[in-house]
Amino acid sequence: MKLSTKTLVGLVGLGLLAAAAAIGGCSGGGGEANPGNSGSGSGSGSGGSGSSGETSGSGLGDGGGFDVDAGPVDRDASLNGDTACVATRLQADYQQRPADIIFIIDNSESMKDEINSVQRNINQNFASIIAANKVDFRVIMLSRHGSSDVEQSVCIEAPLGSGSCSPVPSAPNTNPPHFYQYNLDISSLDSLCMAIDTLNGAIQPRGETASPGWSQWLREESLKVFVEITDDGVDCTTKSLGASKTLVDEGADIKLYDLDDDEPANRNVAGGTLSAETFDAALTAVAPQFFGSKDARNYKFFSFVGIKENDPITAPWPPEAPATWEQCRPDSVDPGTTYQVLSVMTGGLRYPIQQHATYDAVFQAIADSVVSGAKLSCEIEVPKAPDGHSIDLKTVQIEFTPSDGGQKKTFSQVKSLEECAGASSSFYIEEGHIRLCEDTCALAAQDNTAGMELLYGCSVNPN
Structure with a gap:
């Protein structure tokens, strides 16, 4: 304003x-833990101060x-x-506040149906809704470009992309200012590490050697929204932070791991909680101008993971519902507790990845969350009184x-x-x-x- x-x-x-935003048959209970509420902060200048009332x-x-x-x-x-x-x-x-939406999509062999569902819905049930609400948005895709049927890759068609995917073009359908794709392989377990390592170009996109990273497409003033789509957990180590002196603790690469959380001997979210906190600390330390700080985050994290469905199945799990080690088998590999905890920490939503038929409603819900996050709010500073x-x-x-x-x-x-x-x-x-x-x-x-x-x-x- x-x-x-x-x-x-x-x-x-x-x-x-602006507030900062949002995204068959399993049963069971228990195994839940609440990692805490998200932090936020604001500031204003002051002169003298009044007493309470x-x-x-x-x-x-x-x-x-x-x-x-x-x-x-x-x-x-x-x-x-x-x-x-x-x-x-x-x-x-x-x-209105602009919105930068970062999709991170797993390219492993089990992800064909999920990628097809994303491609079917990202235009009609996502981008068009945001555009209709006059939000200045851009989508940044972190995933391999190509055919979903042949190599579990992602191709985005017009109008969000710049052209057709029949046949699949040799390069991503980049379409500034609304769509960019950072073309790289995302495996089952390394998406969060790849997000860190590609942010400033430490790992280059396929076929390129001089990219400054996907941070080139971010805007400091925008609402940041991550959308993670994977049927697995986290087991990775970053490669780009070894020389960094900005991280408060070790100032070095980070290790993320949550695969034991759903083991019978554990059945908790301890690994996911530690990994989420570690990722959050690294992300906000490396790029605070984009993602804020631990006490005043400037991002939301939505996750499509192997969590059991809510009731009804199109309803997301809200941040008030604690992360859980329970998952839907055999339709997912891991419950993705790290992603879940990030959603809880940042006020994002969680969806069961196996519900391919409901992706239309889910994408609409995420779009509504982005619009809501970019909504107006107005304030007027109380003025100075006349002398005396x-x-x-x-x-x-x-x-x-x-x-x-x-x-x-x-x-x-x-x-x-x-x-x-x-x-x-x-x-x-x-x-x-x-x-x-x-x-x-x-x-x-x-x-x-x-x-x-x-x-x-x-x-x-x-x-």
Whole structure:
């Protein structure tokens, strides 16, 4: 969201926040472990600070403060440009966050049906849905290019790709800016190590010698979404980190292994948990500008693995459901506990890889998750109060004037994000920011040349 502002008192910034996104017959129970919740973080500048209460904030500057006495929000308070202590006029240009989706597809012999299902659905039930929602997206495919029937390889047709796959062309159907393929062999057990080693080109794509890696197609500001598709687990060691001094612990190549998790003597997700944490540490250390940090990740991880199906079978396993060592046999080789734990850690979804007939619904669900992750959220920093005054947060109102001269709307204040669900044309105040509820933000974004005026009541500070 880009902003130009005109303020009567103080300067207010309006910014864009985006959530970061989403993706026969087995039974059994138990064997579950919860590796913990995903981390996230945000920051803002501050001046002085107010005391605690129902609402609070920062960024006051000299001589001003917040009146944060506990008490209900005054929804009946009437303010206008003449009676308000502070009136801030805003004009905003809203932009959705772009999305970079990284598919990692296993090319082993058992993956023919899964690859065919991906090729059938990636256009109609994935890319077209994202494009229809006007999200600036690109798909980055890490997998061998070729025929799915002959060599378990991947060829993406138009419109996502640049042309036909009948016959399969000699090179990938790269189609900037929406589709790129890093042409390399992904085996049953090494996909995560290959993702690290090819990121900056330590391992080159087939037939090339000077590629800078698939990081060349990533955008720092984008939502990152991994989609892992494999019927096996993890057993690999990276080859490109030996000289790295950025990793906090060893500063060297990492070993990932989870194949013993479903053995009768174990039946846990210990290997997957350790491997997921190790991969996450390496990924965020090597490219924090793209993937964030452990405490503020900038990626989601969706996994198609050998997990048993949910009920109904088209429903994903949510991140709240712990990773499990249970798998669907004989339709998969391993439950893929590392991939599962990464999904849980990052707020991604998990699907049973063996349900080929449901890939249409699953791809639609992943597309919806990407769209949701790129959705708008709006916030306005609480401005500086005039010298000798304090802003009474309970009196804050927002007046919205449509650009076509239509009737002015007043956005009312609710106490918290939770109360947004039961209110229309509303906002709440949190951590020194006025945050528009989702529906209100969407309304404002539809008319991005409309006028918005923030009105505040003030009290005089005693000398």
